[in-house]
Amino acid sequence: MLTNLDARLTPHAPAVLSIFRVVFALLFLCHATSHLFGWPVAEQQAPVGLWPYWYAGVIELVTGVLIGLGLFTRIAAFIASGTMAFAYFTAHLPKNFVPLVNGGEAAVLYCFAFLLLVFTGGGAWAIDARRRGRTATVTRTRG
16 A cells, blocks of 8 residues: 555656756745845844845845756755754743744755755756756766
């Protein structure tokens, strides 16, 4: 029974990974726009140049767009994951160790979601996948 389920679901994994990537990138972009532009939550807007919040917003914006498009996904996800780890350890951990108590649950989830993308890539519907396919085609015709 489980083998049959695996056989039916496995072919869809690359597409679902792409959906996962796009959803997390869009949610991440909401944090970026809040920090930089005060949208959709104006209370989170950081003044230009305020360390680390404004800079975090810039990193979130750039990596969120790259991850959403699936362009340089692994590198962008690595940087985004590190940003969220930094956010957790500097802003949330000093309040309490438990993420649910210290308000760092989202930072931990983003950190590990992006860490997953570092190892899996962007999935079937990523620009990286198209670039990789074109590179493989060029290599085969030349080699």
